[in-house]
Amino acid sequence: QVQLVESGGGVVQPGRSLRLSCAASGFTFSTYGMHWVRQAPGKGLDWVAVISYDGSNEYYADSVKGRFTVSRDNSKSTVYLQMSSLRAEDTAVYYCAKDRGYCSGGRCSQINYWGQGTLVTVSS
């Protein structure tokens, strides 16, 4: 069965960096696009970034562009989110999520599996 396990969350000061990881299993990781979606406490879902199946395409929400970088290591079935210049408004549960397709050339499908999320708190 598909499993997505996030790690790396925690409390970080404003302006600092943090890297999230998501270990995937139960499917052929190298053939699917992977997303990061966040949810601030008590709020709705907020799409953050996506990376294509082969890592050749990355796309970001305007709110994180230039500060966050998504990457993947298909040999380890792991996707990463490097977050820098963190702000209080980045505080959220960050979900790793699997696309139903390749997400090649910016053409994504729906998200069909989600991890359980990891909490990032940006506070001094």
Add this chain to the structure above:
Amino acid sequence: EIVLTQSPGTLSLSPGERATLSCRASQSVSSSYLAWYQQRPGQAPRLLIYDASSRATGIPDRFSGSGSGTDFTLTISRLEPEDFAVYYCQQYGSSPPLTFGQGTRLEIK
């Protein structure tokens, strides 16, 4: 960027009743590439419906989706206690960015 607006914000119904949730897009959603997700408290979202009307694997047939263009609907024919949750629509026709609606909270009356 396509903006999705869900209504109502909160829906109060009793088990056994029918629920109708709406999702309206600011512009036409390409090829009806719209999905619905359910999120129970403390849990990750779960895919219910994709391509506007196709049920995801394992989803009961009391859940159905319809619509095209800018207007979409999620219908739950007979509410079960486990259906009381928050529901989100999401478009992927014009992506990225993928966009979500703000959610509809379905609560027990």
